[in-house]
Amino acid sequence: MSSIKIVLRKKGLADGTYPVCLRITKDRKTKYLNTIFKSSEREWDSPSGCFNKNNANYIQNNRLLLKIKARALKVYADLEFEKESFNLAEFGQRFRVDSNPSNDAVFSFWEEIVSELKLAGRMGNAAMYEETMKSVKNFCGHRKITFQDITNTFLNKYEAWLRSRGGTDGGISIKQRTLRAMYNKAIERNIIKDIDHPFKTYKISKLKGQGIKKALDFDQVSKIINFNISKFPHLADARNYFIFSFYTRGMNYTDMMVLKWQDVDAKTISYIRNKTKGRFVITILPPVREILNYYQKHSLPTKYVFPILLRDGLTPSQIANRKKKTLAKYNRDLKEIAGICGIKKSLSSYVARHSFANCLKQKGVATDVIGESLGHKDLTTTQVYLKELGSNVLDKAVELLL
Known part of the structure; x- marks a missing residue:
């Protein structure tokens, strides 16, 4: 048996009135949810569960009480439809979101997510969430x-606002994806319901990033491979990092920064990609072996392969700060290398990943194999087949670049 009623709860307040509550009874258990009203016994009609004529605004107040009860009945019916069973706590959570938009505040929830990411040591994600939150706050x-x-209207206006401030497709896409991820977290935690999801109609995929246009062809990559670091010793790390990334299927800077010697054996490098948590096992090709040998001689006495983190035992915050500082220098050095090599395209850390994919395409490797080698998870009909491909297939594809 279940029932939903508006009642005057006999729990007196300091001014002698009583709270008007929504009472839900289910499975012989009862839960009371406060409304915005309170009343004296003289103004309340218990049998009908509404205000009587002694209340100055009884007609208006009773209309709102009817809306509250109707909303409660809808929430109850929705839960019955969605779940085989639910408890009163779940009803209360769902009803509060529906009835009190202040509990649905975006920025307080967003700040909570940022705090959680920082606590978990996911400083990069935390920074992206925080940066996007500041942007949306400015927009609002x-x-x-x-x-x-x-x-959908909000998202389109936000996009237009970003463009008016010089935003590019790539930058706008990142902010919209972060906003969508935050929205989805609210759904996962039952803060909101997955009804009229704005990102079902606002398509982020329409924002075509410019990354692939920054990719180098193999002739240009060869210039960096053959770059004479003896004449420019201050650029040795930048050249090595770029080539290492290129020949390890586009390993990004964060993963290179925390790559440990224990991840390297005689023939392979094994690591979990920080961004997607996908595991990679990569055969060590001669250019990579040459770079590893170089850092065995020149790296710091730490557990890390590359001399980016200066000591072991750094906190997530210290690692994030170190990454920001060293990545900026790496990108500056890459631009200097590009100038020396006569490469007109803008060169940055992520260009190695784009160039890896572009060069495989140049060599005639199928697009689906390229996607698999990069660890992409958004392949559709080819994904089932690609899961059957072993690492040897991918390593042979990479060997075409030698």
Whole structure:
């Protein structure tokens, strides 16, 4: 048996009135949810569960009580439809979100996610969430918004606002993806329901990033491979990092920074990609072996392969700060190398990953194999087949670049 009623709860308040509550009874258990009203016994009609004529605004107040009860009935029916069983705590959570938008505040939840990411040591993700949150706050004029405010129209206006401030497709895409991830976390935690999800109609895929246009062809990569570091010793690390990334299927800077000697054996490098948590086992090709040998002689006495983190035991915050500083220098050095080599395209750390994919394509490797070698997870019909491919297939594809 279950029932939903509006009642005057006999729990007196300091001013002599009583709280008007929504009472839900299910499986012989009862839960009370406060409304915004309170009343004296003289103004309340218990049999009908509403205000009587002694209440000055009884008609208006009773209309709102009917809406509250109707909302409660809908929430109850939705839960019955969605789940085989649910408890009163779940009902209360769902009802509060529906009935009190202030509990649905976007920025307080967003700040909570940022704090959790920092606590978990995921400083890169935390920085991205924090940067996007600041951007959305500026767009909103620092007014409070709820999840119900995030609509297709809101997202399109935010995109236009970013473009008016020089935003590119790639940068806008990153911010919209971060906003979508935060929205999805709210759904996962039952803060909101997956109804009228704005990202079902606002398609981030329309934002075509410019990354692939920055990719080098193999002739250009060869210039960096053959770059004479003896004449420019201050650029040795930048050249080595770029070539190492290129020949390890586009390993990104973060993963290179924390790569440990224990991840390297006689024939392979094994690591888990920080961004996607996918595991990679990569055959060590001659250019990579040459670079590993170089750092066995020149690296610091730490557990890390590359002399980026200066000592062991750094905190996540210290690692994030070190990454920011060294990545900026790496990118500056790459631009200097590009100038010396006569490469007109903008050169940065991520270009090695784009160039790896572009050069495989130049060599005639199938697009699906390239996607698998990069660890992409968004392949559709080819994904089932590609899972059957062993690492040897991918390593042979990479060997075409030698």
